[in-house]
Amino acid sequence: MRSASKPGGISPPRIQRLVALAAAVCLFLASIEYVIPKPLPFLRIGLANLPLLLALDLFPVSHFFLLLGIKILGQSLIQGSLFSFTFLLSLSGSLASGVVMLAARRLFKDSASLIGISILGAMASNLVQLTLARYLVFGRSAWMIAPPFLLVGLISSSILGYLAQVYKQRSTWLPKVFPRAG
Amino acid sequence: MTASRVRIRALDIAIFLFALLIIGLISFQTYARGGGTPEITIRGAAQGAGQGAEEQWIYPLDGEATLRVPGPLGETVVVIEEGTVRVISSPCPEKICIKTGRISKPGQWIACLPNRVFITIRGKRSEQPDAISQ
Numbered sequence: 001m002r003s004a005s006k007p008g009g010i011s012p013p014r015i016q017r018l019v020a021l022a023a024a025v026c027l028f029l030a031s032i033e034y035v036i037p038k039p040l041p042f043l044r045i046g047l048a049n050l051p052l053l054l055a056l057d058l059f060p061v062s063h064f065f066l067l068l069g070i071k072i073l074g075q076s077l078i079q080g081s082l083f084s085f086t087f088l089l090s091l092s093g094s095l096a097s098g099v100v101m102l103a104a105r106r107l108f109k110d111s112a113s114l115i116g117i118s119i120l121g122a123m124a125s126n127l128v129q130l131t132l133a134r135y136l137v138f139g140r141s142a143w144m145i146a147p148p149f150l151l152v153g154l155i156s157s158s159i160l161g162y163l164a165q166v167y168k169q170r171s172t173w174l175p176k177v178f179p180r181a182g
Numbered sequence: 183m184t185a186s187r188v189r190i191r192a193l194d195i196a197i198f199l200f201a202l203l204i205i206g207l208i209s210f211q212t213y214a215r216g217g218g219t220p221e222i223t224i225r226g227a228a229q230g231a232g233q234g235a236e237e238q239w240i241y242p243l244d245g246e247a248t249l250r251v252p253g254p255l256g257e258t259v260v261v262i263e264e265g266t267v268r269v270i271s272s273p274c275p276e277k278i279c280i281k282t283g284r285i286s287k288p289g290q291w292i293a294c295l296p297n298r299v300f301i302t303i304r305g306k307r308s309e310q311p312d313a314i315s316q
């Protein structure tokens with residue numbers, strides 16, 4: 001079920017190493033994002049989602065979610081939010097965006113680039129987080145920050161999707177590792 | 183594969199516009215609601231439902247109405263008139279809700295805890311200060 005149907009027939013140990021590599025890149029990007037000053041705590045760039053966007057096509061579903069899980073845990077470790085409500089928001093937001101991106105990628109195939117997929121993922125994540133914030137923490141006023149929050153998410157996810165798409169098309173490394181995935 | 187430019191697909195643009203539409207709708211919902219006449223929100227126990235269930239009614243502050251709000255003890259009678267809300271009768275023992283008198287500004291509330299009725303005014307806060315000390 002795992003590698004038999006997957007591109008290139010990559011062996012399980014190999015794909016595990018690639019998941020580890022992708023996760024390492026996620027955490028590296030998360031640290032970079034953490035260092036960049038932000039005017040408001042909720043305005044995020046989402047750099048750490050770059051490897052996830054690429055992983056959509058490269059990893060089997062199980063490994064995609066493994067990568068997503070490592071990214072969620074690692075990112076909150078870096079931000080020091082592992083045992084706060086922020087973690088709950090980030091967990092549910094990331095899961096929602098993972099599911100939506102995966103579904104959209106399978107549904108749209110090549111008729112949408114990673115830009116569209118990235119936007120959908122960001123919207124899913126942000127809407128879920130806002131809804132949770134409204135019911136768990138801040139009450140009705142949580143929606144007051146919704147428009148700028150969503151707008152920033154839309155712009156940053158478009159740029160991120162563009163970067164992912166550029167990387168996917170131009171990387172000389174990817175076709176070597178995933179011979180038939182390009 | 184090499185040196186390919188990123189092609190933005192029609193679907194990408196559609197997704198972008200869709201996201202923009204959602205953001206527009208949410209902005210409208212959040213920011214446009216603040217204006218206009220303030221609303222009165224009345225919460226009381228839901229009839230026929232189980233313990234703890236509650237129901238909510240919303241009325242404009244500029245209307246006129248006499249409402250019988252059901253609660254576990256009986257009916258709390260709420261009167262809306264001339265831009266104010268007050269409770270004129272309640273089955274509760276202490277009648278704190280009646281003693282609260284009239285409320286008329288966003289943020290003010292009347293509560294009848296024994297009969298589980300809660301009345302608040304919601305809307306754009308008036309530009310006047312809450313209080314001035316002289």
